[in-house]
Amino acid sequence: MISYNPKEWFSFIFNFHRGDTFRKLLGAMIGIGLYSGGVAYLELEYWKLSSGSHVKNITIMHSMLGFVISLLLVFRTNTAYDRWWEGRKIWGSLVNNSRNLALKMAVMLDDKDDKDFFKKMIPAYASVLNLHLKREAISHELFDTNEISKDHYKHKPNQIAKTMMQKINKLYLEKKISGDQLIVLNSEIQSFTEICGACERIKNTPIPYSYSAFIKKFIFMYVLTLPFGYVFQLGYYVIPVVVFIFYVLASLELIAEEIEDPFGNDPNDLPTQKIAENIKKNVEELIY
Structure with a gap:
């Protein structure tokens, strides 16, 4: 388990430890960035779609589904944290x-x-x-x-x-x-x-397979459809925006996956080895 000082804001922002989701998602983020750039190029340069195209209205779907995906991720992270805290x-x-x-x-x-x-x-x-x-x-x-x-x-x-x-x-x-x-x-x-x-x-x-698989598919499809509508408002700036959205959504799912099994060797799992060592010290102090 990672020990840290919650008051050190800058260490959280600028340091990337072994358990940070940025490292795990870096390859996927690069892929999403290239994909978003490809969609932007096709719509703006190749197909030359106008701002009046019906493709622009796909953002309505994202507005409607944004609330749903937020509820799913909140429930997912809360369920995983409950398992972690119960283990502690x-x-x-x-x-x-x-x-x-x-x-x-x-x-x-x-x-x-x-x-x-x-x-x-x-x-x-x-x-x-x-x-x-x-x-x-x-x-x-x-x-x-x-x-x-x-x-x-x-x-x-x-x-x-x-x-x-x-x-x-x-x-x-x-x-x-x-x-x-x-x-x-x-x-x-x-x-x-x-x-x-x-x-x-x-x-x-573990968390039921169907539930976990559905969230991953939902995040994947949600992110893949983002560039089609927002290209008209953001142009090529849609690339960093979509990458950031993917990073936030996928990070929440990765964190939930890690802490739902608190007895492993992941950086954020419970320090059961250290607790066992403390028990040994306590017992040796009491029985002599």
Whole structure:
């Protein structure tokens, strides 16, 4: 995720970072500019259409559809941002739940080996969940413990949650924790699984294909028809105007595409790796 100062206006305007849409759309913008120049040349120089041509009236369509496309893009960006913000709230809950579980283990347990187990496993859940959501390879060496089986389970977060639950049940059988404490700790482990499920719901449920495809086609057709009508008012100045309109509309769609899956490696995705590292620091401070 990109860290920035919202008060530095000029850095936003004149700097182009890796996630800026201008870089991604540069090739398409050049193509749209050439296309607009070709339309302007045909209408003004080759066909020599007069200002009274009916082609000029195509701007009426743009006026009518402009409101529609604005509503679609607003809804698109709001929906994508809701998914991004929900992902951030879910990982905020993971931070709090990890701290709560670490606090309880630090107080309830006396044996150093038992404490060391949870000192490793609680932050390991966040680290593995981060890799799981990014669909990256998860090495067994990450756990630094013999409690986790080396078998290739498909769902590593579940494996860690199961191992922690087995350990808690063993502590209960060994009379190291009471029945009431077992109930409390059970709810903490359950919250981890619920957080994982909520993240997977966002990750595995994209915006419906028909809706996303329609917006892209709408933007494409809208921009391609712009030069035909506005050439009569703008002449060859229609080239930068159409390119700018395309940049604005396409940028909104690109931003929505990027943030609707907040658990990837895009510049504007959630800093889940950093959050996992902070959880590790918090747990190590609490359990010692």
